Amino acid sequence: MLYPVVWKNNSVLLIDQTRLPNEYAVVEIHRSEDMAEAIRTMIVRGAPAIGVAAAYGMYLGAREIETSDRTEFLQQLEKVAQLLRSTRPTAVNLFWAIGRMMQTAYETIGTVAEIQQTLLETAQTINTDDIQTCQAIGNHGLAALPKTPEKLIILTHCNAGALATAGYGTALGVVRSAWREGRLTRVFADETRPRLQGAKLTAWECVQEGIPVTVITDNMAAHCMKQGLIDAVVVGADRIAANGDTANKIGTYSLAIVAQKHHIPFFVAAPLSTIDFTLIDGSQIPIEERHPAEIYQIGDTILTPSGVEFYNPAFDVTPAELITAIITEKGVFAPDELVKLHTLSQQIFNHY
Numbered sequence: 001m002l003y004p005v006v007w008k009n010n011s012v013l014l015i016d017q018t019r020l021p022n023e024y025a026v027v028e029i030h031r032s033e034d035m036a037e038a039i040r041t042m043i044v045r046g047a048p049a050i051g052v053a054a055a056y057g058m059y060l061g062a063r064e065i066e067t068s069d070r071t072e073f074l075q076q077l078e079k080v081a082q083l084l085r086s087t088r089p090t091a092v093n094l095f096w097a098i099g100r101m102m103q104t105a106y107e108t109i110g111t112v113a114e115i116q117q118t119l120l121e122t123a124q125t126i127n128t129d130d131i132q133t134c135q136a137i138g139n140h141g142l143a144a145l146p147k148t149p150e151k152l153i154i155l156t157h158c159n160a161g162a163l164a165t166a167g168y169g170t171a172l173g174v175v176r177s178a179w180r181e182g183r184l185t186r187v188f189a190d191e192t193r194p195r196l197q198g199a200k201l202t203a204w205e206c207v208q209e210g211i212p213v214t215v216i217t218d219n220m221a222a223h224c225m226k227q228g229l230i231d232a233v234v235v236g237a238d239r240i241a242a243n244g245d246t247a248n249k250i251g252t253y254s255l256a257i258v259a260q261k262h263h264i265p266f267f268v269a270a271p272l273s274t275i276d277f278t279l280i281d282g283s284q285i286p287i288e289e290r291h292p293a294e295i296y297q298i299g300d301t302i303l304t305p306s307g308v309e310f311y312n313p314a315f316d317v318t319p320a321e322l323i324t325a326i327i328t329e330k331g332v333f334a335p336d337e338l339v340k341l342h343t344l345s346q347q348i349f350n351h352y
């Protein structure tokens, strides 16, 4: 199994996803500021993965606080939370995980040392829980996929794999489960400009797992669907509103439009921790804008002339009416059924 975030020897080990697929490098993180930078620069990325990373970042920050006074400790911990919240705005998992860590600190009655220990245990629980959640998503996804005698070809976008979670993946979790059950022919992976998570990360994960994978450029997806090459589209999510509107990597929205045009089921695979029930629809989901260099530069090559402007939104929002179903660890739901999960979500994520 592939784990992008690992607690080991009193530090956090991150697979450096900016160096894949050509180099498998691990970065050792000891301090909260370094964890914030790792999230900001996408050494670690993917909604659930940055939630897990932020949880450990909260513990790293907690152990840096040198006071035995509980009130002072909590005030300092809130500053760590603010630092981590400032890293990336769209994936709600980041904010949920930080909120859970703060809630744990406030609820722990004891010495500062006892609060710090409880924070570490909470981060480790968030980590292990997400692996189990992804495996449940994968298994529930099997029931959602088209029931055809032939094996399926699934198109996915960006990377919603083990690298984007604590392990196993969400969209690629469904792919892994389908592969293991003998229901998959191959994956078509959008390269996913500008950060190329599909070409670099999804393709790498599939090769590691022996899953046949075809990489296409983003502008080929519609043609592939029109040719009848694709049986289903399965993507991840960074934030899902209560009505099922879903923020995911830029390019997801256009995929959903073309999938509907060609009557191809379009699935979002995501844990409950990605659903933001405080938003009635996707209109208020914050969309991260990243540096223009992600568009105009690949390696040492500058792609565009000087004197041009750039617009680099990292995400878009797919309206619920374009989504066939949302695959969660609690089952498969039509977008308008998510409200059934609200009470359960509040029980699991209360006050975060």
Ligand SMILES: CSC[C@H]1O[C@H](OP(=O)(O)O)[C@H](O)[C@@H]1O
Residues within 6 Å of the ligand: 045, 046, 047, 048, 157, 158, 159, 160, 161, 164, 165, 169, 170, 171, 197, 235, 236, 237, 238, 248, 249, 250, 314
């Ligand atoms: C398992 S959801 C992963 C989700 O996060 C990715 O964004 P980024 O690579 O910028 O962190 C992408 O939207 C994926 O679908």
